Amino acid sequence: MGTDLKAHYEKHGYVIIPGLIDSEGRSELEQACERVVARTREGSWLHRRTVGKQFPPYGQDNPDSWGVQHLMHPGLNEPAFAKWYTSPKLLGVATELLGCEVEDLQMELFNLLINPTSHDFALRWHRDDVRENATPEEELKALNIWHYGVQWNTALYVDSCLYIVPGSQSVPRTKEQRRLSSGQTPENPLDMPGSIKVILQPGETVFYNSNILHCATYSSKEKRATLHGCMGNAKGGASRARNILQHELDWMKEEEFKCTLPNSAARAMLNKLRVMQLNGGSGQGGEISYSLQN
Numbered sequence: 001m002g003t004d005l006k007a008h009y010e011k012h013g014y015v016i017i018p019g020l021i022d023s024e025g026r027s028e029l030e031q032a033c034e035r036v037v038a039r040t041r042e043g044s045w046l047h048r049r050t051v052g053k054q055f056p057p058y059g060q061d062n063p064d065s066w067g068v069q070h071l072m073h074p075g076l077n078e079p080a081f082a083k084w085y086t087s088p089k090l091l092g093v094a095t096e097l098l099g100c101e102v103e104d105l106q107m108e109l110f111n112l113l114i115n116p117t118s119h120d121f122a123l124r125w126h127r128d129d130v131r132e133n134a135t136p137e138e139e140l141k142a143l144n145i146w147h148y149g150v151q152w153n154t155a156l157y158v159d160s161c162l163y164i165v166p167g168s169q170s171v172p173r174t175k176e177q178r179r180l181s182s183g184q185t186p187e188n189p190l191d192m193p194g195s196i197k198v199i200l201q202p203g204e205t206v207f208y209n210s211n212i213l214h215c216a217t218y219s220s221k222e223k224r225a226t227l228h229g230c231m232g233n234a235k236g237g238a239s240r241a242r243n244i245l246q247h248e249l250d251w252m253k254e255e256e257f258k259c260t261l262p263n264s265a266a267r268a269m270l271n272k273l274r275v276m277q278l279n280g281g282s283g284q285g286g287e288i289s290y291s292l293q294n
């Protein structure tokens, strides 16, 4: 990856990179996605993003889903997901954007974003771990904390669901941006000053800073299967704990999961997460705290 891509990521809060899935990997991932989506839609996989709920806890109030959670869970028994999550190309980009070494990487979330089947759905404008009602001063303070994570969407099919405001990862919202991101579902996301629609061709990945102001629209008529993951730099200590552990990752503490990982580098990444689980204040009988309210 050229330094210009990293410079673009730092300045604008996102960068689009093609080619992180090779052709053999692509068909493995595609088939694995078909199976997990079918299980989720038929109701036999309950770790899902439920239509009507934007953020965890997602609950089971609606039969329709906009995401499959925990792709690497042994209960899904789909090794293609861990293989790709820990693939050298993906780790190479993550280390480059995070400015760290593979030894520093922390395993985090890996989910799939899918189209609902009977309801269109939209996610409101948000930053993943800063409340919409934060004052400008609180917002600035939150955005000034060094960001130790990178998040991505990798499209298996053309994906035009995500909208972002480039550059907003480090700047508090203007008055108009605050007005349009105070909890309402966007009528037209492009009404947000500075926003763009992110269009991904199959195989392209958008990496974005989860502090960037973003939202998404989900059409029940357009097939979506977009791999949605994140990784951290473990040097950030517990700074990512709330954002990550709110997704209920106790299953990642089990040896059964560790045994499914393809190599020692992957197991070392998991160990970093486990340290955060021990120190991060939830999962040890402690209360889970959520970044945003549904």
Ligand SMILES: O=C(O)CCC(=O)C(=O)O
Pocket: 113, 123, 128, 153, 161, 162, 214, 215, 216
């Ligand atoms: O659907 C998307 O692309 C974005 C998902 C998102 O904003 C989130 O998981 O917080």
